Amino acid sequence: MWFAGTTNDDRGIILSWNGRTGFTSESIHNGTLAAVSARSRTGEIWAVGHSRNTGGPLVVRGTGKAGAMDWREISVPATPEGSLTQVWPISADDVWAIGHIGAGTGDQLTMSQPLVLHYDGRSWSRVPLPVKKGRLTSVTADASGDIWVAGIDASHPKQALFLRRSRGGWSATYGPDFRFGEVRGVSITRIPGSNGMWAVGRDGDGDGGRDGEKTTTLRYG
Template identity: 55%
Template structure:
């Protein structure tokens, strides 16, 4: 990966006045006086492909085990280049999957992975799209591969989450992405279509230890949030009302507790990234509210919680194009910081906490040397 190595610590000072605003039972600060010194550093990744690469999602089960997925080629050649890498506590290595060996032997019906989720080092799920949709499951010894839609190439999957006794998936039932679907997998029952809705669903979160599922995306009127509640083996689905935000789109969701759910994304024309405004919504158990932010432009593409339960988001800020935007919510206020300079503009960044530590992983993609090429990056905090 041809990305300059950065120092482990980069000191940032951001002068922003504090504005504390009560929002739906929370005290939300719109900014901080000074950002804490950044502790993000570049970590060498695995060799994913011969012609550029990108990472789209990351998950960790502990300090010695993490997974990142994406594709191992540039956008212009984004065919049959699925990529998955694993952290073994010392380094990132390409994770061999059935028929996905580099540089030859790609499976012709799978172009890239879009999401990964892990309950443990022996229970990892990844989803990918191409001519067909593929779902992969790692049991600690080998991969099993599934086609939830058979050989129907008009459908796609966007995210995967592991819940209580089931694995959940969001996706689309058509090529234009305006017919959202939620699937579940429960072993012997295979894949079940649970819910459909007009619009798109980009991500989901299964609240730990419960039968509650949250899925987010967008529809013609703005943000789309769907809630599923399992009782007696059946799931009741309903759309959860959000504030009226025209052109609002949600990319990630995180369910911390019954009265603490977060969703992030952006506001703006999806075909004009330069004019996006970052968007954060919070659910307090009764209603969703828009949360004030210290950054005026950009988009948020990652969301996680650290070991102390503090919310972290990652994304793109056009005022710092070659650095990943990070914002942390602690004690009623947001702290803004930026990762090390990556040499080229950041296009996407997602984030995951590392269980059993105070650390975090962030992965994504930056622009390559030409318009149609990209490069992946991996950052570590703490």
């Protein structure tokens, strides 16, 4: 198993767990790490977050075996204030990472931009999107290979945003209105062996009280 996170002194850390004796610190980076994903067939690990060195997205790739990985920070397009929140590797030449540019939270949502980066086996590039303001929080792929991204569109604050990439193009759809307020976050996962999806989101005013955040579950297909 692999874990990515941030230490108390704001450094990104990657840990491995061998299932028997405990955790091993694999790699530490100058920034924050939000997510990690592994491709078991190739032994390739991808982790993403925000770099304090560049002030933009941080992408780390590990190759080899746990405990003896070769970790490298991979160059990405200059994206000031960019942060990555999830990564989804499909193959050695098809990796997707998503996030946002700017704060991307609360009243500042309209000041942030959704961000998608793609790796083609040689380099990372930024991918144009049909949504201009908001943030992206989750990514997966269905059985047909289509990419699905979930997040928040600032122009539809009470509906979960779903972006689908099929045949080289993006389409945007929205879930039903959340009952208790604006969407705070969305996570999406595929139903194995099908083109169906489960998604779960948080909404509300976020004050933690009786009228605070609520959870909504959605299903597609």
